[in-house]
Amino acid sequence: MHEALINSISSLIHVSEEEKEWIKEKFIPRTYKKNDYFLREGQVCREAGFIAEGLVRYVISKENGEELTVDFNKELEYTCNYASFLDKSPSGTGIQCIEPSTILVISYDDLQTFYTHLAEGQKFGRLICEFLYVQTIKKVSTMYINQPEQRYLQFLDAYTSLLPRLPQYYISSYVGVKPPSLSRIRKRLSR
Structure with a gap:
């Protein structure tokens, strides 16, 4: 389980054997059932x-009780509300688990130690922040600039492998339309 995490970190920075052991000690496995929340x-x-295993969605509740799905993360990806994490x-x-999930968690304090304990920890933090920044800008731009059909096509490019794992109403919420509108978009695109 920790090997996938270490491989992910090692894809960005060099990690020594001693650092790998430290990572295994600090990232604690937690299991979640379908519909459990990693964060409310x-x-x-x-x-x-x-x-390590599973799939989560990022959800915002409107005042009328309607839920908006704003993003997804799957196995071998990181999950966190970074703004809340940083400024408390x-x-x-x-962040809701769509299916049973195992997530390796690290506390805020231990992550700060990670940045200083690993020789290239600061570099890892910078690279992750840069990645998150670019992803956020792209998603915000998409919602303001693109029509629902374009957003659906972008969803397909980014999340094709998730299609069989996601209910249509999560996809339609992510695209910004109601389920019947998503059905019409799919029908139009399949011609």
């Missing part, structure tokens, strides 16, 4: 996670 809206995010503010987004 309004809670402070106190841990970052690496998804209540999270405006929940």
Whole structure:
């Protein structure tokens, strides 16, 4: 389980054998059932996670009770509400497990130690932050600039492997349309 995490970290920085052991000690496995929350809206995010198995969605609840799915992460990806994690503010987004999941978690304090304990820990943190920044800018731009059909095509490019694992209403919410509109988009595209 920790090997996948170490491989992910090693794809960005060099990790010594001693550092690998430290990582195994600090990233604690937690299991979640389908529909459990890694983080609920309004809670402070106190841990970052690496998804060893499973799938999560990022969800925002509107005042009328409607839920908006704003992102997904699957196995071999990281999960966290980074803004809440950094400034210890209540999270405006929940992170819900769509299927049974095992997530390796590290506390805020241990992650800060990770940055200084690993020889290239600071570099890893910078690279992850840069990646998150670029992804966020792309997603925000897409919601403002692209029509729903373009957003669906971008969803397919980014998440094709997730299609059989996601209910249509999560996909339609992510694209920003109601399920019947998504059905019409799919029908139009299949011609």
